[in-house]
Amino acid sequence: xxxxxxxxxxxxxxxxxxxxxxxxxxxxxxxxxxxxxxxxxxxxxxxxxxxxxxxxxxxxxxxxxxxxxxxxxxxxxxxxxxxxxxxxxxxxxxxxxxxxxxxxxxxxxxxxxxxxxxxxxxxxxxxxxxxxxxxxxxxxxxxxxxxxxxxxxxxxxxxxxxxxxxxxxxxxxxxxxxxxxxxxxxxxxxxxxxxxxxxxxxxxxxxxxxxxxxxxxxxxxxxx
Amino acid sequence: xxxxxxxxxxxxxxxxxxxxxxxxxxxxxxxxxxxxxxxxxxxxxxxxxxxxxxxxxxxxxxxxxxxxxxxxxxxxxxxx
Numbered sequence: 001x002x003x004x005x006x007x008x009x010x011x012x013x014x015x016x017x018x019x020x021x022x023x024x025x026x027x028x029x030x031x032x033x034x035x036x037x038x039x040x041x042x043x044x045x046x047x048x049x050x051x052x053x054x055x056x057x058x059x060x061x062x063x064x065x066x067x068x069x070x071x072x073x074x075x076x077x078x079x080x081x082x083x084x085x086x087x088x089x090x091x092x093x094x095x096x097x098x099x100x101x102x103x104x105x106x107x108x109x110x111x112x113x114x115x116x117x118x119x120x121x122x123x124x125x126x127x128x129x130x131x132x133x134x135x136x137x138x139x140x141x142x143x144x145x146x147x148x149x150x151x152x153x154x155x156x157x158x159x160x161x162x163x164x165x166x167x168x169x170x171x172x173x174x175x176x177x178x179x180x181x182x183x184x185x186x187x188x189x190x191x192x193x194x195x196x197x198x199x200x201x202x203x204x205x206x207x208x209x210x211x212x213x214x215x216x217x218x219x220x221x222x223x224x
Numbered sequence: 225x226x227x228x229x230x231x232x233x234x235x236x237x238x239x240x241x242x243x244x245x246x247x248x249x250x251x252x253x254x255x256x257x258x259x260x261x262x263x264x265x266x267x268x269x270x271x272x273x274x275x276x277x278x279x280x281x282x283x284x285x286x287x288x289x290x291x292x293x294x295x296x297x298x299x300x301x302x303x304x
Contacts, residue, residue, distance in 0.1 A: 058290070058291075059293055062290065062293065063290075066289070066290060094295070095293065100295075101295065102293055102295045102296045104238070104239065104241070104296065105241050105242060106241070107239070107241050108241075109241050109242065109245055147239070147241070149238060149239065149295075149296060150295075151237075151295075176239070176241070
């Protein structure tokens with residue numbers, strides 16, 4: 001399993017993501033700059049980390065989503081390569097049209113930085129196999145635009161297809177997201193976007209390892 | 225040169241937390257009867273062309289590709 005971390009101006013969680021992927025897979029990911037037009041053939045997981053790409057100008061993720069590397073990521077996703085977007089990475093994936101919906105400003109109008117509870121709504125995906133169906137895990141969030149919105153018709157089909165992967169649980173919805181949605185996959189199930197930061201809860205030094213399962217699932221190292 | 229103004233607004237049914245806050249602030253300033261406030265964006269563009277048809281087609285493409293997120297937003301184009 002080889003992974004890649006995408007880097008763009010203003011993304012600042014790339015180092016945390018590189019550390020998490022390295023610790024969990026035992027191999028450092030390659031890094032891919034925004035202007036690159038292809039990604040190595042042997043990469044099985046592409047991660048877009050969090051941050052504030054292009055200063056959140058226009059709309060969060062809007063400008064990043066139009067950079068050349070995104071076309072390369074689209075082509076990889078169409079071939080079935082796994083793509084994970086966390087926080088700003090999730091915003092970039094919806095802006096690029098790789099995931100349905102949009103991420104709006106938090107209902108509170110405030111930046112939230114705290115720990116929430118997530119229900120694993122669908123444990124039968126490449127990103128959640130390490131968890132039990134319905135398991136509730138802890139996870140940190142840190143964002144200003146995490147209020148997931150999608151039209152009623154698309155939402156209905158997403159629910160029917162098992163595309164809602166994580167919901168904020170136990171009344172911890174920090175942003176007003178529709179149906180408490182915290183993470184969704186595309187119809188094929190190989191592109192996951194989520195607002196919470198699992199890379200920041202993977203080892204004892206973080207105070208827990210609840211986020212580890214997402215990487216262990218995607219990197220195929222659950223037993224390790 | 226052609227000057228154009230693109231206005232981007234949220235679609236009906238999309239929650240606008242900023243608009244809600246503005247609505248509340250207007251009420252607290254004593255402006256009664258503000259039934260709804262919705263916040264949008266305005267882009268003023270100057271294009272190096274004299275061809276209005278080309279400008280209109282280009283502006284539409286700009287809206288679809290970048291200026292608006294058509295999942296949640298509508299746009300209108302006005303050319304001077």
